[in-house]
Amino acid sequence: MAATIKDVARRARVSIASVSRTLNNSSSVTPGVRERVLRAASRLHYTPHAAARSLISRRTHTIGLLLPDIHGEYFSELIRGVDRAARARGLHLLVSSTHGNNAEAADALRSMNGRVDGLLMMSPYIGGASLEDALPSGLPTVLMNTHEPAGIGAAFVVDDFGGARAMTAHLVAAGYEDIAHIRGPGNDFQSLERVRGYRAGLGAGGVARVIDGDFTEESGYLAGRTLAASDTPPQAVFAANDTMAIGCLFALTEAGVRVPHDIALAGFDDIPIARFVSPPLTTVRVDVAEMGRRALESLVVAIADPDAAGRSSIETVPVELVVRTSCGADSGHRTRCKEARE
Amino acid sequence: MAATIKDVARRARVSIASVSRTLNNSSSVTPGVRERVLRAASRLHYTPHAAARSLISRRTHTIGLLLPDIHGEYFSELIRGVDRAARARGLHLLVSSTHGNNAEAADALRSMNGRVDGLLMMSPYIGGASLEDALPSGLPTVLMNTHEPAGIGAAFVVDDFGGARAMTAHLVAAGYEDIAHIRGPGNDFQSLERVRGYRAGLGAGGVARVIDGDFTEESGYLAGRTLAASDTPPQAVFAANDTMAIGCLFALTEAGVRVPHDIALAGFDDIPIARFVSPPLTTVRVDVAEMGRRALESLVVAIADPDAAGRSSIETVPVELVVRTSCGADSGHRTRCKEARE
DNA sequence: AGACTCTCTGAAAACGTTTACTTGGCGCCG
DNA sequence: CGGCGCCAAGTAAACGTTTTCAGAGAGTCT
Structure with a gap:
């Protein structure tokens, strides 16, 4: 149904590579080609298919937010803080709530593989299966309010x-x-x-x-x-x-x-x-919103620098x-x- | 880094097709093969790559939620209602807030192409570019609290x-x-x-x-x-x-x-x-949570039945x-x- | 005993991109 | 005037799945 890059290429009489290059201005293209591509793309209401793009580029521009529950103002504030920071960086937010136990969290977590670039997780539960081995390996993660040793990544805990x-x-x-x-x-x-x-x-x-x-x-x-x-x-x-x-x-x-x-x-x-x-x-x-903001920023640097950055740091969020x-x-x-x- | 279906296939000494079949139990496989695949998959901590899967199957199992702002209890309640209904159906939620105008909303909307199966949108703004033509064509959409003629899809408006x-x-x-x-x-x-x-x-x-x-x-x-x-x-x-x-x-x-x-x-x-x-x-x-729930249910049927179902219906949500x-x-x-x- | 059907498995195409590599044309320098 | 490099554009491979199609083997019926 929706137009693909091939349709644009055909209409603009160029190769799909040129379309891609134009749209990502990754490499220089002739003004003439550029013009034709842009015109064709807008004519066809072309929008790149996110799944295809992230399959090859290994970037989803989405971060997962895993919460114990979305109930109440506490989490509403947190979501808000994270959302603002995320949107400032052009990132999407995949929100998931796990009503209760770690097993359910592990499940939600698994299904995020290939869907997100990183994970922001709040998991105060103690006991049950550790989340560490449920994590798709190599997924940058930042924890919030958790007791787990932050072997996984950075963590923010309220004081x-x-x-x-x-x-x-x-x-x-x-x-x-x-x-x-x-x-x-x-x-x-x-x-x-x-x-x-x-x-x-x-x-x-x-x-x-x-x-x-x-x-x-x-x-x-x-x-x-x-x-x-x-x-x-x-x-x-x-x-x-x-x-x-x-x-x-x-x-x-x-x-x-x-x-x-x-x-x-x-x-x-x-x-x-x-x-x-x-x-x-x-x-x-x-200040949960602030904690959310900081956690997201921390996650962003972890994503940018896969393993070097702030591994295993625990930061305490002050209270008043x-x-x-x-x-x-x-x-x-x-x-x-x-x-x-x- | 993460294991792919190929790795599982190699380890189980079967073809990738058999792995896929086993994991989706789409068609019958021999108990022996099944056993080997399952063992290999769990050994390798295999998790299917969501992007690849949705590229071919054209299903993301994710629905987009577009809100004017996440501030305040009103939206917190709405998110909660939608989230509960979504998780009951095994759907993920991609939340996006558009601080203000329709242009920004159109932008957020465009970037959801290939990321979601359907869209739940609350857009009370009047004036500016219509959202209709910004919609990736064919994307099932349910509107909330909008004045737009619901030519796009079903709509729920509070009374x-x-x-x-x-x-x-x-x-x-x-x-x-x-x-x-x-x-x-x-x-x-x-x-x-x-x-x-x-x-x-x-x-x-x-x-x-x-x-x-x-x-x-x-x-x-x-x-x-x-x-x-x-x-x-x-x-x-x-x-x-x-x-x-x-x-x-x-x-x-x-x-x-x-x-x-x-x-x-x-x-x-x-x-x-x-x-x-x-x-x-x-x-x-x-009852915003209820409105969210109903809107999501309505979206689910719209997704299941691409164009036949409830096109252009406007439903009024009662107040008290x-x-x-x-x-x-x-x-x-x-x-x-x-x-x-x- | 041969052919036919049925079931399971594997090979390969397809999804829509990005990107490394190749090609071709042109200007510049010797 | 010819070869050398450079730049723009195209070709094709790759990403990780699902799914169609074909093939192989076994069982059954005549």
Whole structure:
């Protein structure tokens, strides 16, 4: 149906090689030929066939983005960051989400062979088959938020430990003594790091109180209800992500517990909603879009320089404590409006 | 680097044809051959090269998703809906965002030739080059939220007109007489439809009061400030999307105007945040994820049946009025908590 | 026992490009 | 005036698959 290079060549009365050369201006062609080719190409609405082109040139100008799930603002932000960087470099984005386990990820990964020039992968799962041997060999890869030794390529990991420790320390400094932590799923690397940071932040004297969650609002809600009904409710709650913090907030509000007056609350991620709940949520800001951008740039250099570049480097993405009113250590209304407007 | 079908054939001591047949179980092969091929393939970590495969088979198992911008929750939801449907059918997703104009979209579109089996496109822009002739001819396409006559293929459009009319009528019924509308950009089809719905909802007696905006929170904020400072502030404000409504809400709050007591407020889209602002925002719910799913399904049938199926059908995606407290016509707190938990 | 049919396997063409190599024409220099 | 190089254009190979076609071998029927 669609016109091929042969059709253009025939119409322009030249060889297909000349058409290719003209269109890629790889080598000089006579103005006359050039003119005819261009005219014929536009007449026929010719567009090169990407598959054929990448078969021979071994370049797809596409990079694969493998995510655990596309749900929620966290990933939306990440996609956005990656997309902007990719489009600035003329690259396409093949997005794939793997609901859950590594086996599924390995599958998705396999089917990307010959489809992408490189891979951007976020795989916080622990256990199960390692992804390393599922990777089409030689495919440049950049990992995000993974525990795997970065034998595969460069990696970017959010400073989950540091952020959680800083937040916990902040709560301790604010005078809270009994600080509960709603953790994420046990097979998630980031979740574990945050628990570790929480314990570190408590310090030697502190006693840890960890409640299970799974990063969903529902689990935060349940945890909040449990805590509110407890004989010994904590003075503060630090949820491993904002989504759970918000679920918890609703459970507490529903139970008549005032935040932060009765129980202080803090989250992690600084998703856009965090500013808008009431009271505004104290949290740890993670610039995921920026992480996406950096990861893509890193991938681009890895692709350009197959094996020499940044092999096995792990880079930590810094985080930032964002103190709002939900933790009770803030001046209140003004900050909220200012932030909301930024 | 990576193993090819030839390597597998050599190792299994069979022809490449047998390897291909075994791997696609297209035709019966002897158990012995099958066994050898499978063993060789797994030994070599063989993965078929997607480009080569799609060059000959004319199937990429990938569909292109072209969006105006990936920013915000609206698109995040859409991507999610499409992704789920796609992965259920074993399809990949090539995502591309076109910041702005149709020319850029045409460009992105052209480069998808040979990369995708079909196209899912959301292009609300009006004016500029039509996309129709930029389309690689014969590529099945499904449009979303577009004004273009769907000569290209099937189309799904949100009932912007109906939603805006219903919302305006609701405000009128609630007793407001002076209802302002913060509109979206002038080159956006949905924006225009919503203005049209607003006017229709006002009815014969109503007098329209339209303020310019561009769908961003910033523009909503500015509009809100203007309105608050006006000599004759309106009794109600209907913003063309939630993002602007939230911007407006902050401007009003900042100016000391109480919502809904002094001025009622309503938005459009029901983005997740809408439930969490205070007061919770009355809005029009659009199930974008569902629209994405339906659009993809429709595209799948169009791909399966090249030209017979649903050519030029336009389907309207229904919307739903969601009354919360910001419009002053609700019972208040209970609804909020209930909704937030759902 | 010979021919016919059926099944499995291999050889080779095709998909639409890019690119190394070849050819031919022309200008320049000796 | 003839050979030498240079440049533009064409020819063909290659990329890694799928698929058509043909051939070989075995089994069956007459």
